[in-house]
Amino acid sequence: MYTASQIKNVFQDYLLKEKFSAAPASLYDPANYILSLPAKRARPLLSLLAYQLFRDELDEALPAALAIEVFHNFTLVHDDIMDEAPTRRGQTTVHKKYDLNHAILSGDVMLLYAYQYLMQTSYQDKTALFQHFNQAAIEICEGQQMDMDFEKMLDVQIEDYIEMIRKKTAVLLGVSLRIGAMLGGATPEVAEKLYQFGTHFGISFQIQDDILDTYADPDKFGKQVGGDIIQGKKTYLFLKTRELLVGEERADFESAYYGDTSDKVDRVKQYFRDVNAKEYAVQVRDAYHDLAFSYLNSLNLDDLRLEPLLDYTKGFIKREM
Amino acid sequence: MYTASQIKNVFQDYLLKEKFSAAPASLYDPANYILSLPAKRARPLLSLLAYQLFRDELDEALPAALAIEVFHNFTLVHDDIMDEAPTRRGQTTVHKKYDLNHAILSGDVMLLYAYQYLMQTSYQDKTALFQHFNQAAIEICEGQQMDMDFEKMLDVQIEDYIEMIRKKTAVLLGVSLRIGAMLGGATPEVAEKLYQFGTHFGISFQIQDDILDTYADPDKFGKQVGGDIIQGKKTYLFLKTRELLVGEERADFESAYYGDTSDKVDRVKQYFRDVNAKEYAVQVRDAYHDLAFSYLNSLNLDDLRLEPLLDYTKGFIKREM
Numbered sequence: 001m002y003t004a005s006q007i008k009n010v011f012q013d014y015l016l017k018e019k020f021s022a023a024p025a026s027l028y029d030p031a032n033y034i035l036s037l038p039a040k041r042a043r044p045l046l047s048l049l050a051y052q053l054f055r056d057e058l059d060e061a062l063p064a065a066l067a068i069e070v071f072h073n074f075t076l077v078h079d080d081i082m083d084e085a086p087t088r089r090g091q092t093t094v095h096k097k098y099d100l101n102h103a104i105l106s107g108d109v110m111l112l113y114a115y116q117y118l119m120q121t122s123y124q125d126k127t128a129l130f131q132h133f134n135q136a137a138i139e140i141c142e143g144q145q146m147d148m149d150f151e152k153m154l155d156v157q158i159e160d161y162i163e164m165i166r167k168k169t170a171v172l173l174g175v176s177l178r179i180g181a182m183l184g185g186a187t188p189e190v191a192e193k194l195y196q197f198g199t200h201f202g203i204s205f206q207i208q209d210d211i212l213d214t215y216a217d218p219d220k221f222g223k224q225v226g227g228d229i230i231q232g233k234k235t236y237l238f239l240k241t242r243e244l245l246v247g248e249e250r251a252d253f254e255s256a257y258y259g260d261t262s263d264k265v266d267r268v269k270q271y272f273r274d275v276n277a278k279e280y281a282v283q284v285r286d287a288y289h290d291l292a293f294s295y296l297n298s299l300n301l302d303d304l305r306l307e308p309l310l311d312y313t314k315g316f317i318k319r320e321m
Numbered sequence: 322m323y324t325a326s327q328i329k330n331v332f333q334d335y336l337l338k339e340k341f342s343a344a345p346a347s348l349y350d351p352a353n354y355i356l357s358l359p360a361k362r363a364r365p366l367l368s369l370l371a372y373q374l375f376r377d378e379l380d381e382a383l384p385a386a387l388a389i390e391v392f393h394n395f396t397l398v399h400d401d402i403m404d405e406a407p408t409r410r411g412q413t414t415v416h417k418k419y420d421l422n423h424a425i426l427s428g429d430v431m432l433l434y435a436y437q438y439l440m441q442t443s444y445q446d447k448t449a450l451f452q453h454f455n456q457a458a459i460e461i462c463e464g465q466q467m468d469m470d471f472e473k474m475l476d477v478q479i480e481d482y483i484e485m486i487r488k489k490t491a492v493l494l495g496v497s498l499r500i501g502a503m504l505g506g507a508t509p510e511v512a513e514k515l516y517q518f519g520t521h522f523g524i525s526f527q528i529q530d531d532i533l534d535t536y537a538d539p540d541k542f543g544k545q546v547g548g549d550i551i552q553g554k555k556t557y558l559f560l561k562t563r564e565l566l567v568g569e570e571r572a573d574f575e576s577a578y579y580g581d582t583s584d585k586v587d588r589v590k591q592y593f594r595d596v597n598a599k600e601y602a603v604q605v606r607d608a609y610h611d612l613a614f615s616y617l618n619s620l621n622l623d624d625l626r627l628e629p630l631l632d633y634t635k636g637f638i639k640r641e642m
Contacts, residue, residue, distance in 0.1 A: 027466035101403040109462040141430040145348040
């Protein structure tokens with residue numbers, strides 16, 4: 001059995017070995033570029049950790065883990081176009097380094113290779129494997145579209161926001177775990193519980209992300225604290241505060257949030273405080289977190305088997321702020 | 322057994338019935354829009370005609386035919402972005418009617434649905450089915466990239482041009498026939514021959530397309546005759562003429578082809594005449610055409626069985642100009 005960081009090394013070596021070498025280079029260079037950027041590799045790691053709950057030799061599970069990481073990077077390339085993002089992982093995004101056309105087409109071919117890698121698994125019931133992967137992939141597109149739609153909508157409900165982050169981010173964590181478990185020989189029921197663990201964990205993680213963006217220790221946080229507020233992003237904190245305010249107060253809060261006064265962050269944080277937005281967010285985050293781990297615990301797995309996955313997921317959500 | 326035009330009606334009804342109805346509408350409306358435009362439906366038709374060489378009831382083959390058509394339309398949506406095309410099938414392109422982001426993401430989800438539909442087939446060996454489909458899909462991306470690369474290259478060889486049109490256009494015709502044949506119960510050898518028929522037929526068709534663009538009867542041709550010359554496109558006629566000219570003559574020809582003098586079309590056609598470019602093109606077109614049909618004939622199929630496919634493909638290439 002391996003720890004998460006050992007598994008990451010195994011995966012990184014495999015990723016390097018499987019670098020695209022086909023022609024034309026103009027198509028595959030951007031794909032190799034985005035895959036070469038330093039990254040956490042959270043999704044393939046979760047997949048391999050789930051596999052390791054049931055079986056030891058990782059080799060069998062590597063092509064599927066690669067499929068998941070290549071798929072994830074396809075979404076990053078296309079999302080960065082849509083979000084007009086200049087940087088990703090501290091480096092130039094694909095559409096800025098190359099151009100729009102290269103980013104579109106390289107993204108497309110990465111998506112096709114994700115299926116190619118998934119086919120390389122020796123799993124018997126390929127249809128089941130593809131169904132789960134494909135369902136997740138479709139939901140991820142739907143989540144990205146919802147996210148873009150929400151930017152233009154004035155009245156976004158919290159339940160719709162949760163559904164958006166579930167689709168856009170959480171289902172890929174869920175299906176990574178599910179596929180790892182399936183390849184490891186888990187029953188459909190057990191694989192389903194790991195999927196539920198992953199999706200609930202993912203939602204919890206996203207809400208934590210919203211909280212940290214406003215309340216993180218600036219010395220420990222990689223980005224600018226308050227960035228979401230400055231950009232007027234529809235986060236959990238914003239949506240909850242908006243929901244709890246009425247009439248003129250809501251209107252004032254919205255105009256502060258979408259405005260750009262110099263004291264914007266402080267003013268918005270005062271509104272958050274007035275309605276206890278952070279406490280609500282922490283509560284919902286913890287509810288999803290606990291629900292996630294209740295799915296995991298219900299599997300009654302051997303503690304020793306479970307340790308690498310537990311260690312990794314506990315490190316993933318740092319509660320201290 | 323059905324004729325091609327009867328099969329087209331069956332397919333159109335199925336396409337309408339299977340219209341995207343999931344949410345968000347902002348994601349699926351552009352997909353429904355492009356699929357609703359009047360179209361020949363050549364690829365699903367070829368697939369269903371190949372199926373019908375072996376089995377009668379079309380129902381079993383419809384999901385795969387839909388997968389192929391939805392995949393094809395995904396490529397149209399993304400290609401139209403890359404080519405900055407304002408119209409497609411006489412209507413506004415998706416990225417112009419909606420916007421860039423909708424075109425990228427709707428294209429992505431169409432590609433995912435192509436796999437979804439392919440999974441709905443009851444074919445036993447799904448891996449083989451997916452392998453062939455995926456290989457073709459990857460080659461189509463490579464072909465599109467080659468096409469874009471060629472636009473910027475001065476020295477494109479004819480064999481590279483043929484490889485580009487094989488990948489960009491011909492393999493999808495080939496794999497459509499192959500998948501139809503597989504679902505109909507053909508052996509791998511027979512399905513392979515139908516694939517070869519399709520790819521060679523596709524290359525022949527593309528060269529015919531190049532010829533028609535310059536030499537079609539203006540009264541019968543849907544587009545402006547000479548359009549490729551006016552745009553300075555690297556067609557078979559251009560590449561062959563360039564290959565046959567040397568030194569100063571080649572340089573003069575190139576500057577005429579990439580220039581925009583008012584007598585450009587006539588001047589270029591004079592160069593074509595000087596080297597018999599059209600005759601070479603007709604020869605190569607016919608060679609691919611005859612090779613295509615030799616694959617088909619080698620199957621020794623019953624004449625009656627073959628009739629609908631023969632009728633359709635003969636109508637597809639109209640030799641008279």
